[in-house]
Amino acid sequence: MSHSLADKVQNWLLSEEDCENDDRRFYCSYLISLTSLTMADFIDDTVFFSQMKENLLNAFETDQLTDDDKSAIDQLWTEACQQ
Numbered sequence: 001m002s003h004s005l006a007d008k009v010q011n012w013l014l015s016e017e018d019c020e021n022d023d024r025r026f027y028c029s030y031l032i033s034l035t036s037l038t039m040a041d042f043i044d045d046t047v048f049f050s051q052m053k054e055n056l057l058n059a060f061e062t063d064q065l066t067d068d069d070k071s072a073i074d075q076l077w078t079e080a081c082q083q
Helices: 003-017 022-038 046-064 066-082
Strands: none
Touching: 003 022, 003 046, 003 066, 022 046, 022 066, 046 066
């Protein structure tokens, strides 16, 4: 089973994590963890992206993040999906 798009997104996040901006590095790390967990149950790209969105929403409900952090993480996820 190909993980091509999921792998591409995760690799992009890994490359973006190596930056000087502490906030962006945190947001990348946050998404990398979620993508790793989501990829563990990977079926196909469609399922990966829908499951990732669900995991992200669930994490936002339980994690103690500011609204600004949630917004920035969501924007970064959108950016990652466009790669």
